Amino acid sequence: MSNVIVAPEVRDLSRLADQLGRWLAVQIPGAQDVRIENLAYPFGAGQSHETILFDAAWRQDGRDVAQGCVVRIRPTRHTVYPDTLFEEQYRLMHLLHDEGRVRVARPLWFEPDAEVLGAPFFVMEKVKGRVAVSVPPYAQSGWVAEATPAQRARMWENGVRQLAAIQSTPLDKLQFLAGPAHARDGLAQEWDKYVRFVAWVQEDRPWPVLERAIERLKSSWPANQPAGVVWGDARLGNMMFDETFEVVAVMDWEQPSLGGALHDLAWWLFISGMMHGALPGARPTLEGMGTREETIALWGEVTGISTADIEWYEDFTALKICCLSIRTAGLRGHPLPDEAWLAQRLKVG
Template sequence: MPDVIVAPEVRDLTTLSRQLTAWLGAQLPEAQDIRLENLAYPFGAGQSHETILFDASWTARGRPEALGCVVRIKPGRHTVFPDDFFEEQYRVMRVMHDGGRVRVARPLWFEPDPSILGAPFFLMEKCRGRVAVSVPPYAQAGWVAEATPAQRAKMWENGVRQLAAIQHTPLSAVQFLRGPDGAREGLPQEWDKYVRFVAWLSRDRPWPVLEAGLKRLADRWPAHQPAGVVWGDARLGNMMFNDQFEVVAVMDWEQPSLGGALHDLAWWLFLSNMMHGEAPGRPHLEGMGTRGETLALWREVTGVPTDDIEWYEDFTALKISCLSIRTAGLKGLPPPDEQALARRLKLV
């Protein structure tokens, strides 16, 4: 199966090279003969942001320098989410990188001026490794499907340990993630985001199935609401691994919040089940930890109980439903079947 470029929009990379070369000259005043090479979009991932890889080289004080880079550009027309956390994702990556527990690409520069590339952007250091892509699904083809059970077991454990490590981030270091009045942090913040997401989708057409899903969740409000940072898209496909199946980067921080510790865990469980779950008819990847094993390891690393996790998984189902409606519209595809959504949201 051929590699597939997945991006909200693409641009001429020769023009981008000239623009970034000039911009880098201002960031590196001692650099001479700046050259950008190997500009390319990543394959199989990156639906929400335009992301381009490249290698930069230059001379400084008579010595050659080189740096692999990634530029991530703020989306314009093709916005997946109603909330804009573009600068916040850069800032939270810097907190994670500086903290040392969570492996993220080293943030380099943030550029708020939209006149350079047509939108704000930031640069981070390129990490070397492999990604479990969604196109084609990693459980069906590619290096994950071809790995041995022992290799997949190592990948799963390292992935869950990194997922759990996020919850060791001091909340005092990420107060810039506080939400609006009445939903500053905790479950109210994450809940408010998706109540507004449903309202945003409903501007084009009503979605009573989503409203019913919200009501079902509100009627079963969880007692257990541990504090914590939300990564926002917690899945194996947003981690990069080296050849030893160790995590080298946790990626895609575009929807962070102070919403609580269990949201990412629930998202991870839900997406893992979709890709290679324990239900009949789904691809089975021997070596990948079960739901119970994932819960146990996450509790061991975080020290946080997982009571009421089923509610958070049901909330994830609503979040995924919102995303499936929005991404179908962006791609010009028919909207998801409402009966299928109702089954996902446990309304039938």
């Protein structure tokens, strides 16, 4: 498998090591001889935030300390989303780690001052594991494709159970994720976010197909709107697994909201269909992966939340993905999506 760096931008890592070393010496009381080593961009992931792995070492109270770290830097130019929820992302990870129901990397430090690295950033603990990358697609090559059906079945089940565990997070502790006054939480908050996204991508040129999709979704508004937290990019590729195919970290919390429990399930289903063929009524192209129907059943069993109207949320996910496709194509200088392709995805003729 070829290793591909996917990042919004890259920087001089030797200079970054110096910057992080000076900064870390201030963050750790009594730290001496701080060293930053082994800086590297992760392979196959990290398209919206600049994310860099490194190892830190120092002396403290007469002993040697070593800590594997990841720094995540707020985007300043190649912004994928209209909303920058950088501090909210860190606070959510901190809460999830403290609650212990969802496995997230331990947050270590948050730096709001852009003077240090050119933008705010945070550092979290580096977790050892493997990621089902998108570039190259995990269904075509790499450890997921090479796994046995039994191993993939274990990975799928553990992944869905962690996806479900997110909805056990107490919402009263998550009010920092509330939206604007007219769309504080629930479906109204998530809907408001993506209506604004549609307007944002149309600042360069009109996309009538997106407007038709909004009208179609409004005309079939779902009755089932369970409360819940939104992870935002809920997919297998944003989980890290150990050698036993157990989830060791759930990653990339950059677009959270209080928008409701079914958005993440719908996103997971949509991406599973794209990446390994888990489509309605079909067996996945990777043997061992659960079907769409099995995923819905397991998630519903674990959460106790009704999955009625999930098809509407999947159609809403299609609108979200189309907005992202337009935005990321423009950022990378790639050809914009074909309107006929978008119309097919959005079921608007």
